Structure formats: C-alpha cells, structure tokens
Amino acid sequence: MGVYGKGRSRKLMIVLGLIALVSMLFSVRLSCAEKHHNCHGEDCPICACLHHCRESIRDLSDAIVPPVIVLFVPVAAQGIKALFLCAGICYTPVGLKVRLND
Helix, strand or coil, X not given: CCHHHHHHHHHHHHHHHHHHHHHHHHHHXXXXXXXXXXXXXXXXXXXXXXXXXXXXXXXXXXXXXXXXXXXXXXHHHHXXXXXXXXXXXXXXXXXXXXXXXX
C-alpha cells in the first residue's frame, strides 16, 4: 500500500467515523422526540424504531469506549509522571530562587 492508499484509508476512516457520529446523534434525537408517543400496542412501528435506535447507540458506545480507554491510560500516565517530575524539581533551592549565603 503506497502513499495514495494511506491517505485514502485515512479519509475513509474519517468518513466512517463521521457517519457513526451522525447516526448516534440522530438516534438520540429521535429517541428524545418520540419518547412519549401514542403507542398502538404490540406491533408499534415507533417502539420498534426506538428499540433499534437504542441498540444502535449501545453498539456504537461499545465500539467507542475501548479506544478511548486505550488512549486515556498513556496520556494519564504521562500527566502523572510530569506531576511527579515537577514536584521534585520545583522544590529545590534553585527552583525556589533561594540564595544560600555562608
């Protein structure tokens, strides 16, 4: 796969991500709009659509959470490491600009 394939793959991933995001947003909007509808009983098409939207939101959230966790852990580890390094450096006499006279 050459340079052309990598750019094409990246564009495809962005488009698919946007489609998933738009699908999730419209599913939430539809669920909120039709929450209190006149239900016709067992074979209500609105209830079936709401069920499908809820399943879609659940499936998309299941696909989004693991990558977020995988990305969050290293970033959090770097932040904690930076805090500990800063704590060790910031409290030295040079860091506090203390003059040591004999």
